[in-house]
Amino acid sequence: MTSAVLSIGFVMLHTSPLDVPGTKDAGGMNVVVRAQAEALAQAGHRVRIFTRRSDEETPARVELMPNLTVELLDAGPARLLAKGEHERVMEDFSRLLAAALAADTVDVLHAEHWFSGIAALPVAHELGIPLAQSYHSIAAPPESPLGDGERPESPGRLAGEARLAHEADLIIAVSEAERETVLARLKGDPDRVRVVPLGVDTALFRPCDTAECDEQRDWLRGGGRPEVILVGRLHPLKGFDLAIEAIALLPQAERPTLRIVGASPPDGDEYARALHESVVAHGMLTTTAFDGALRRRELAERIRSAALMLVPSHTETFGLVALEAAASGVPVIARDAGGLREAVVAGETGELVAGDDPAVWADTISRMLADTDGLKRMGSAARRHALQRSWQASADRLVEVYREVASRA
Structure with a gap:
């Protein structure tokens, strides 16, 4: 992968970048992925975000801006699912993702949350695409206090997150705190975890004039x-x-x-x-x-x-x-x-x-x-x-990590 321009596939199985943060299961992860994707697209990289269709009205392909599209895959029913139900549609999503990428591949896949990672992992292996994994949150056993993290909302989460820590080509954390959790709880390899700091839109979020x-x-x-x-x-x-x-x-x-x-x-x-x-x-x-x-x-x-x-x-x-x-x-x-x-x-x-x-x-x-x-x-x-923080700086760091994971793969 020597080209200056990358083709990047974000995978977001359980929530869509089209959703308003604070609704459905949309939250900080949605803001982060969309902001980073937009910054990457503005820098000239080709970005595709793969998500699951949760309604029948949205087209199969939505262009958010030049170089940035959202592709909706028909995995499971076209309705909103409770978070714990998504494990049942991972296999269908994986099959549809493989078909989309076989027809039009990418240089690197970046899976967001464990649902996406487990769905993307066999596709990445089959097609020879390097896989970077972001967790955004890491589950703690059900009996743990809330301060240890989210509860596993579906049966496979604890094992799935640990598997990804060892089988994804690289783990991307958003903070040193998350990096430490990956190493301590998931026994990740410190040589395969990278921190990509988040940015903020300082034009939109500004003081009162x-x-x-x-x-x-x-x-x-x-x-x-x-x-x-x-x-x-x-x-x-x-x-x-x-x-x-x-x-x-x-x-x-x-x-x-x-x-x-x-x-x-x-x-x-x-x-x-x-x-x-x-x-x-x-x-x-x-x-x-x-x-x-x-x-x-x-x-x-x-x-x-x-x-x-x-x-x-x-x-x-x-x-x-x-x-x-x-x-x-x-x-x-x-x-x-x-x-x-x-x-x-x-x-x-x-x-x-x-x-x-x-x-x-x-x-x-x-x-x-x-x-x-x-x-x-x-x-x-x-x-x-x-x-001191910007989404462009965050995207620039992502590109460095993507090139590293591609060279490793």
Whole structure:
């Protein structure tokens, strides 16, 4: 593979880059793959994203931009599946992926999540295509605490992730924290794991300009409450229940308003109901908004209007929303865990909080909101931190890794 231009195939079996993050099973992974794919396409590489058809309306091939297409494979029923159901369609997806690539091959395959990797692995071997694997999250045994990672949503996940750590040509991690998990939990080979840092769209996610902030400043000067924002799927792993408990501990006169952006995964309505019930039980109904999932532009507007973002996730391979808040000039209070330690610079762009004690979280929220000058300093530092990250730099690093994996294969 000597050509300067690469042909790259991303494999996303269980979720589509066409889905709005925060809906279905779309989340940070969707944002990452689409942003990296767009940056690769803009650099002149030919990029195809293979995903499963989950409705009958979307065409079989969607061109997102020059050099970037999404190809929908008819594996399983053309409807939304619960995450755990996808293991049943992996074999069909693999067969259809092999046919698509036999007709029009690529220089490298990049599988996203274990479903995609196990489906792509026999295809890569059969057609002689090097395979890079990204996990985005790594399962922990069912009896493990939430901080150890997601539960295996289907029977083959634990074994599938371990198999990929040894049989994929290279593993791509999004943070040093994820790299360490691959080595410790999956017994991966350190010589076959590479970290590709994530980027952020600093044009879309930007601080409030003067005109936008006028109304917000007037509101606060008139005694209005500052706003705290939570962003992500309504799933227990995200820890939104802890954020509600923490804010409920603050005296009513000091409570900020709370905005929750995100929707339930296909099989997760029970947790969403529990969050709504908790808001009512704590008398926070008039100061809490559930926005559901938002388009990226709307999300950016909501984030830059907030005084503070909370990321109480029990575990994150990185925590992209924390970097999006930083780009927006909004300080973050995040859990002291996993990749969040890399997304937030403690004491400079936000604070890291250990554990599940709502009182500790409440004290941190109260202290930071009371220090308006400190919030401004942190917001400026956060923006500077985010400006050092770009999706083009992330894509450039991917190209280096792709060339390495191709030369190894």
